[in-house]
Amino acid sequence: xxxxxxxxxxxxPQQNQQTAGTDxxxxxxxxxxxxxxxxxxxxxxxxxxxxKTAKELRAExxxxxxxxxxxxxxxEARDRKRQTIIGIxxxxxxxxxxxxxIVVAEHHSSKNDAAQASAxxxxxxxxxxxxxxxxxxxxxxxxxIITKNYDYTKIDGAPxxxxxxxxxxxxxxxxxxxxxxxxxxxxxxxxxxWELHPNGFLDQLSTDKYSTRAAAAIAYVAENDPxxxxxxxxxxxxxxxxxxxxxxxxxxxxxxxxKVAKDAGVADDVASQCTNGEYIEWxxxxxxxxxxxxxxxxxxxxxxxxxxxxxxxxxxxFWNLAELTxxxxxxxxxxxxxxxxxxxxxxxxxxxxxxxxxxxxxxxLSSSSDDxxxxxxxxxxSSSSASSGSTDSASATSSSK
Numbered sequence: 001x002x003x004x005x006x007x008x009x010x011x012x013p014q015q016n017q018q019t020a021g022t023d024x025x026x027x028x029x030x031x032x033x034x035x036x037x038x039x040x041x042x043x044x045x046x047x048x049x050x051x052k053t054a055k056e057l058r059a060e061x062x063x064x065x066x067x068x069x070x071x072x073x074x075x076e077a078r079d080r081k082r083q084t085i086i087g088i089x090x091x092x093x094x095x096x097x098x099x100x101x102i103v104v105a106e107h108h109s110s111k112n113d114a115a116q117a118s119a120x121x122x123x124x125x126x127x128x129x130x131x132x133x134x135x136x137x138x139x140x141x142x143x144x145i146i147t148k149n150y151d152y153t154k155i156d157g158a159p160x161x162x163x164x165x166x167x168x169x170x171x172x173x174x175x176x177x178x179x180x181x182x183x184x185x186x187x188x189x190x191x192x193x194w195e196l197h198p199n200g201f202l203d204q205l206s207t208d209k210y211s212t213r214a215a216a217a218i219a220y221v222a223e224n225d226p227x228x229x230x231x232x233x234x235x236x237x238x239x240x241x242x243x244x245x246x247x248x249x250x251x252x253x254x255x256x257x258x259k260v261a262k263d264a265g266v267a268d269d270v271a272s273q274c275t276n277g278e279y280i281e282w283x284x285x286x287x288x289x290x291x292x293x294x295x296x297x298x299x300x301x302x303x304x305x306x307x308x309x310x311x312x313x314x315x316x317x318f319w320n321l322a323e324l325t326x327x328x329x330x331x332x333x334x335x336x337x338x339x340x341x342x343x344x345x346x347x348x349x350x351x352x353x354x355x356x357x358x359x360x361x362x363x364x365l366s367s368s369s370d371d372x373x374x375x376x377x378x379x380x381x382s383s384s385s386a387s388s389g390s391t392d393s394a395s396a397t398s399s400s401k
Contacts, residue, residue, distance in 0.1 A: 117292065124289035134282040135223040141293075142286045143197045144222040146230060148190045159337045159350050160193040164296070164311035167214035167236050168202045168245060172310040176237045178329040184230050185345040192337070192350070196222060196229065199290070199309060200283045205245040210252050215283045217257050217274040224270045231264035298322075299364045315352065319361045335360050 129140065137152045138144055143162060145152050154160060161183065165172040186192045198219055200212030214236060222229040236242065241260060243252055254275035261271035290296055296307040301322045312319040314336060324332055334341055336358040338351030352358065357365065 121292040128285040128289045131282045143195045146194045150226040154193045162195040162313035164197040173237045175310045189345045216279040219279040220274040228265045235260040235264045314358045
């Protein structure tokens with residue numbers, strides 16, 4: 001018996017062949033394993049080639065960027081160099097400009113300071129001249145010329161010794177106690193012109209304005225009884241009378257000052273009126289005026305450029321006490337004017353005459369001869385300051401002629 005299926009197989013041999021052919025074609029169209037591997041390798045190669053190209057591009061880009069950065073850095077360096085050079089030039093110009101400004105400023109400052117000082121001195125001088133009650137025999141600058149003739153006129157050929165002092169000044173007291181006797185002898189013999197400049201600078205060191213009161217009293221006696229004014233000054237500087245400064249000061253009455261005047265031989269009517277205060281305002285005006293005069297300023301030491309007391313001026317030259325190696329002032333003053341001690345009180349005149357430079361105490365002139373000569377020639381009556389080391393020296397201004 002034949003089944004149906006076998007019958008169909010037998011009946012369609014061609015169809016089977018066709019199917020087999022189709023399968024065979026399909027199989028032949030599929031890539032082989034080798035082909036697939038080759039294709040994969042090809043794709044891998046292409047991918048690798050594609051990846052390498054991207055890296056190269058990135059590398060090239062980075063190289064370009066690096067080069068550009070280098071170029072920019074070099075350019076910036078060149079710019080900075082130019083800026084530095086320009087900056088140096090500008091700085092140099094600025095330094096030169098600043099130096100020039102400073103030099104000009106200092107020049108103008110110096111001129112302005114001098115102009116202001118001159119203006120201040122002129123104003124103070126005018127104020128001094130405008131004082132209503134002032135001694136008629138005093139010089140315009142506040143000095144009294146005491147000579148053997150007591151006529152307030154200098155003796156020709158005699159040196160002029162200007163004496164700036166404060167009645168309270170300890171240094172002034174020391175100087176006067178050592179020199180006054182010899183100075184008085186020379187003055188009475190016509191060997192010197194003694195020019196007194198009483199000052200009142202130390203009122204702050206007393207409780208009753210003693211400095212100004214004593215200076216005004218000296219001015220009153222010098223104006224009204226010149227024959228006894230030297231003895232009056234010597235009496236005020238007596239160690240048993242001259243008061244101490246500051247906290248040790250003990251008040252000095254007008255009556256006590258009058259007694260000193262009477263003991264010095266001053267006429268009673270003059271002595272009793274010497275403390276009436278007539279010349280107080282004049283002494284106060286001198287206190288403002290005198291310190292502004294350049295000729296009264298110290299030439300050395302810590303007080304250089306300012307005035308101190310005592311101050312001695314010889315023939316218009318500042319006698320620099322700071323140069324002296326001794327405090328034996330009576331001997332030193334004789335050396336300065338060129339007079340032997342044996343000739344004191346005689347007709348022999350000091351060798352420097354009325355215009356010569358002091359023989360000692362003026363070494364400073366060797367380094368500033370032009371300025372000193374100019375100062376000296378400006379006025380034979382002018383004063384200069386000397387450093388004394390006394391307590392009033394730091395604060396006192398001394399009146400000058």
